[in-house]
Amino acid sequence: MAAKARTRPKAGVESTGGEPAETLRDYYERMSLVRAFELRSSEMYARAKIGGYCHLNLGEEATVVGLTAAIETRDYLFTGYRDHGYALLRGLSPERVMAELFGKVTGVSGGRGGSMHMFDSEARLLGGYGIVGGQIPPATGAALALKNQETAGPDAAAVMCLLGDGTTNIGAFHESLNLAGLWKLPIVYVIVNNGLGMGTTVEMASAEPDLYKRAASYRMPGVRVDGDDVLAVRDAARDALKQARESRQPVLLEVMCYRLRGHSVVDPARYRSPEETTIAQQSDPVPSFRAELIASGVLSEADAAAIDEAADVRVSEAVVFAEESPEPAREDLFKYVYATPVANAPSALPGEPVMDAL
């Protein structure tokens, strides 16, 4: 179990003081939407509407809301495979995200990517990556392109690259941070540390379990923040992005949160002790943020219930849309293989001749 569990089992926002009620309400709406979407995704998976691997943001909602509140429209976001919430809060409609899960042509990636590969070039969500850490070198290269295309300053764009705690042990992580530190790239690497890489704890996997400290090797600031505190996450991410866009100073930000359920929807997480499960549940940021907003008078119980209800309705509409959307057409199988048409591109289906007999 992650060290922070022993020190701070109760989730919540440190202080909402000074934050406009509208903003707090908005953040709760977003958290509620992600929660409702992920619960429904789980249900749809159980009903075999969704195939493949399906990793949920349950328990990480404060992190998802905080990070996506910090990035600007002009910034680029790369994520790992636990990406549904980020897609939703980057502005992709629940309809298109659910349709992607259903493998429909109306999905954000035309039904070709599925749960792990949400992508929207206009929203500057550049994936959704299923291979652990696969996104880190391309995100670094996107920052390299930005460095060459733009001048540093408050209006410059930056890249945010999300990764999990387990990802900090792969070579691509270290190679990329070295390049970013060396070339002074406008990028923020965010470790979403939910304490577990599948069933392996950070302590079992990382010789230096204080992951933010790894930034020191690359002359980069390393910052750790409480991932259950939506405002703290947002502020830390904003500060990091500011350094990236204005000073071309890459930053490593570690966000401590909990995964409420198993690694993916099919994982019952039996490797967790009852105590650990209790701690994860106590750390659940959605009910705690809700309770705080009610306690501080930002929301009434009825307001909160109405927000939850609205999120549920929104997700129901997304399910209907996904259900009713068409499958991708068989004749479009090869449609996106090449951007520049090329002579002799293969187009045979299984069992078809590779060429006409002469």
Added chain:
Amino acid sequence: MTTEVATTRTITYRQALNETLRAELERDEKVFLIGEEIGVFEGSYKITAGLLEDFGPERVLDAPIAEEGFVGAALGAAMLGMRPVVEIMTINFSLIAIDQIVNHAAKMRSMFAGQVSIPLVIRMPGGGGQQLAATHSQNLEVWYAHIPGLKVVAPSTPADAKALLTAAIRDDDPVIFLENLSLYSAKGEVPDGEQVAEIGKAAVVKTGTDLTIVSYSRGTTTALEVAHQLEAEGLSIEVVDLRSLRPLDRDTICASVKKTGHAVVFEDDWLSYGIGAEISATIGEGVFDFLDAPVRRVAAAEVPLPYAKALEKAALPNAADLAKVVREVLNISTTANDK
């Protein structure tokens, strides 16, 4: 009708590559080069000589030894509209970057439904015969030729090096550009001015009627040498230079074999599951009825390549091996001066 006469110059394969990189850097400011030792050191094989000096460190970017990192970074820059040309010092080191090439560069456009294109070129030499031992002498072209989403070209002449590299840089897809250590100093006629090859097309580089040799890259030069040698003995050999390993120009291969009725594949990679296996299957499917003999393959011995010159020579396919197999396929007894 233009009266302008096309001029040519005789230059090396290395010089053709260098001039093409220079021309494309000048033509399009989105083009940049990235790789180990390509700037200050001017390239392990001096392909990028003089380019850092003329284009500066933003266009000719020296990368640390981190193939997965800088190949992936080039890919990410391509996602934002840049046109990176990566040099990997040799194809052997591309294995360190293979996740970025195979799992990412090749997949992104399809997996994200055409929302992103990857105008990325990865240049790298393969080839044995330099006594570099097992880890530095491989011909791993099938590893990439196997992957949908990639385009894989392997020029055999300086002229093709120029025209195919130009095409690769202007292409909006990831192109694996395979060079060969033993070709860098080879000379050939290269037309002046802009030359853009069509990727995906093979070329009949010598016509003949008795047998077809199918090859690519370094192998094509050996195939031509053997074909001319056998010409003196009265044999008419056609040579098909694949030029593009993916896509594969099956029509040109089969049209040639339909005419000659005999085929030998000459390849630098290992025999099992190699390029020749694909060519043989293609010929079997396309022109079985026209074959007068089984298709044969002349490929490298299936062993990690030893350092010792004698063993290295024994393992690599050469002109004598090819001539022997051509004669066997044509059912001609080996003459005394063959070996």
